[in-house]
Amino acid sequence: MTTLRLNGILGFALIVAMAASMAAGKVWVSPAAWLGDDISALIIMELRLPRTILGAAIGAGLGMAGAVMQGYLRNPLADPGIFGVSSSAALGAVTSLYFGYAAITWLLPAFALIGAGIGMGLLALLAGRSGSLILFTLAGVILSSLTGSLTSLMISLAPTPFATAEIVTWLMGALTDRSWDDVKLALPII
Template identity: 50%
Template structure:
């Protein structure tokens, strides 16, 4: 597919998936029922299902998938590493640790939005530490700092599970860690959307610099690119956007890794040109996976993060083998 057709095709795919998302579920709606529910203020079953359950779930799927795909594309271009993704900098691990702290110490029981707020704070703190540790030694130092911080946050999560005060607390922690869009409301949308949108603006602002950085940092600076500012925009944008996404849905892996690779060949391998298609592809991946979790009957609904991991892991293995074979 050519670059000119890629974005319109992805938009049409998203429209089709969004329409399916509004109709599909335990209670199936016809297109006529869905349309009536959107314009009829009467609080019948269809209207409640549409406005209070499926619409916020749809909006979150688009926001979360979009920011994961966008941040993955930015980080792969910034670090010039095809295996880079938001988790590499510890964003997801930091958010998970923050959420676990809220559940472990009972804050979540007293305040509905305590878990996402703590998760967002954890993501921002983790990226701040990684940036402080790796800012003076270039790309490799930043990657190593991110891995180290991620490992520490992961150890904190495991400790919380090991010493969980009750089986209920352990179950709540595990459920959150698996990632899901179930029972998300407009409150979650209102919490996450501003951070995701601001993060997206910062990430899109790196497009021109990413194209220049493909030639190397020295060459990029000779072209007038402020490399340090580019790093700062990318890291702060990732922390805000992915941190907020993880805060409201839990950890969802592989989207930031997979989405850029699905579209990169169509845009001629240009890092800057990959950003918008990767955003749309990430949104499509999460939305399609969310629909699949509703349609696949497994007793308890399969968690979104589990489903994405089950599909994304084989792709990741293929990608590792491809990079090893081609040296790309």
């Protein structure tokens, strides 16, 4: 099978999955009602379409990050979690939620990006300039373990049960109750 044909099949499957995502929910909304004037059109345009776009964009971003990491390391099994950058970003986001800074829209992503930047800096310090790929990977595993432990500590010491629930929900990831504001926030960063 040629690459072009495979890409066409996968693109078609993505469109079908996105359409099914918009139709499915607590209430099934048939495609004929998507552009009407009733509550069904409102459900599609304000709840399900942002959720679907956000899910596709997040999936594309994760796929690109994985492809870059695999190409850089020349290893098809590599992923961004190995080097501790993603767990450092999670620690930054959890810090924002822990101290209540996530109430301001741009602070949670900013904390996550700062956490990722600090993680990359620590990784560079641990691996050194002339570090081999093995040393780089081992330093990343150390960083990932450390930041994962600190994230667990912050969850355990969260000031309120609500903060704990917010942290766990954010770490697990959820596309429920997403709006166009979430799409506008996520797309430029992705």
